[in-house]
Amino acid sequence: MLKFLLPLKVLNLKAFRTFGVALTPARLSPAHLSPAHLTPARGSLPLPINYTVSVTNRCNARCKTCNIWRLYDDCDEEQPALRRSGSRLELSAGEFARIFESVGKSAYWVTLSGGEPFLRSDLVEIYDALARHCSPNIVNIPTNATAPRLVERRVRELLEVKNKTKKGKSDLILNLSLDGVGSLHDEIRGVAGNFEKFVATYERLTALKQDFENPRLRVGVHTVVSNFNLDRLEEIYEFVQGLNPKPDSHIFEVAEERVELGTVGSGVTPDYRSFAAAFAPLRERIKRDYLKDPEADFLARVTQAFRLEYYRLLEKVLTERRQPIPCYAGFASCQISAYGDVWACCVRAEPLGNLRAGTADYDFAWVWRSRKADEIRASVRRGECCCPLANAAYTSMLCDFSALRRVLGRVVR
Ligand code: SF4
Numbered sequence: 283m284l285k286f287l288l289p290l291k292v293l294n295l296k297a298f299r300t301f302g303v304a305l306t307p308a309r310l311s312p313a314h315l316s317p318a319h320l321t322p323a324r325g326s327l328p329l330p331i332n333y334t335v336s337v338t339n340r341c342n343a344r345c346k347t348c349n350i351w352r353l354y355d356d357c358d359e360e361q362p363a364l365r366r367s368g369s370r371l372e373l374s375a376g377e378f379a380r381i382f383e384s385v386g387k388s389a390y391w392v393t394l395s396g397g398e399p400f401l402r403s404d405l406v407e408i409y410d411a412l413a414r415h416c417s418p419n420i421v422n423i424p425t426n427a428t429a430p431r432l433v434e435r436r437v438r439e440l441l442e443v444k445n446k447t448k449k450g451k452s453d454l455i456l457n458l459s460l461d462g463v464g465s466l467h468d469e470i471r472g473v474a475g476n477f478e479k480f481v482a483t484y485e486r487l488t489a490l491k492q493d494f495e496n497p498r499l500r501v502g503v504h505t506v507v508s509n510f511n512l513d514r515l516e517e518i519y520e521f522v523q524g525l526n527p528k529p530d531s532h533i534f535e536v537a538e539e540r541v542e543l544g545t546v547g548s549g550v551t552p553d554y555r556s557f558a559a560a561f562a563p564l565r566e567r568i569k570r571d572y573l574k575d576p577e578a579d580f581l582a583r584v585t586q587a588f589r590l591e592y593y594r595l596l597e598k599v600l601t602e603r604r605q606p607i608p609c610y611a612g613f614a615s616c617q618i619s620a621y622g623d624v625w626a627c628c629v630r631a632e633p634l635g636n637l638r639a640g641t642a643d644y645d646f647a648w649v650w651r652s653r654k655a656d657e658i659r660a661s662v663r664r665g666e667c668c669c670p671l672a673n674a675a676y677t678s679m680l681c682d683f684s685a686l687r688r689v690l691g692r693v694v695r
């Protein structure tokens with residue numbers, strides 16, 4: 283139990299520190315934790331705890347739910363010259379290192395995302411700089427699992443780097459995308475044979491755990507729920523449950539219309555009624571398989587309780603079109619784009635500033651505390667946007683006592 287609660291406590295304390303809220307019983311109420319009450323002077327505004335760092339926008343998949351791959355004409359070769367969008371060159375490993383140095387130890391949880399992150403030949407160098415400067419407790423890397431051997435080789439290198447640093451005990455999480463079983467996955471992802479490659483990547487990564495002493499490597503599965511697979515969710519769930527060994531996690535995230543992915547107006551997000559109808563049996567299965575099963579591992583139960591809370595919030599967002607709990611994007615979480623823009627989140631993708639700009643000079647804090655950043659935070663605080671983005675939602679849940687209470691209630695019930 284302590285294994286889970288300790289990081290949670292640390293994360294909450296970081297959250298409190300982030301917003302300068304004194305941890306006294308009198309303040310432990312959801313009202314006191316609302317971003318509306320968290321307005322420290324800009325100069326002293328602490329840095330976020332959750333960073334999503336987009337290491338590239340290149341992608342070799344052609345997903346129906348995402349248009350990011352359209353930014354580049356040809357993604358088959360690992361040539362820096364291809365890492366361009368218009369005249370914008372993606373950040374180099376050296377530039378990432380300067381940014382991480384300015385971020386320092388504020389980062390608890392970092393996602394190295396894409397595009398397809400494994401298309402960066404210098405991914406290990408970027409990870410090394412992150413581990414040295416920031417020492418995050420969790421590093422999460424998603425992959426479209428189209429290159430099993432390459433992914434295995436790079437993850438082996440990442441584990442070697444991780445185990446050399448003092449953060450050897452931090453968690454490295456690899457999340458493999460799976461949107462359907464068999465040909466449906468290939469169809470949605472636009473890659474022939476992607477399903478077989480998913481299976482091969484999964485087998486290689488889970489086998490890697492045997493090669494390292496205490497690798498702290500977690501291998502999860504990530505499913506994007508869209509109008510293309512809404513009627514096949516149970517089949518996907520069954521398939522993932524049947525994997526041997528079982529994955530460390532399986533998350534369903536709804537396809538959102540994001541500025542980052544070029545999907546605004548694309549209609550990929552299912553409507554509430556269809557989503558709720560398709561998802562209801564799945565929620566029951568999760569409850570039965572984890573929360574009501576006395577044999578279930580405690581950590582898995584807590585994780586699934588968080589998942590259920592996220593799915594509850596998801597349904598509320600889709601029906602009510604408002605933030606069901608205050609969103610902490612721009613406060614506790616943020617994203618750094620492959621071109622150095624800092625965003626509160628990838629759904630709005632509104633630059634708080636650019637880290638390459640002469641005035642910023644790769645200083646994350648400078649951009650984070652800028653006037654523009656304050657304006658965007660004020661807009662988030664006023665609830666001028668809402669979305670089902672999972673990454674931001676999990677951070678918001680960890681900062682929100684009403685959500686935490688519901689999660690723990692599910693675990694002890
Ligand atoms: S969803 Fe991921 S794998 Fe698919 S095109 Fe977009 S970045 Fe690539």
Ligand code: SF4
Nearest residue numbers: 609627667668669674
């Ligand atoms: S509610 Fe969604 S769109 Fe608005 S700031 Fe939060 S994550 Fe971004």
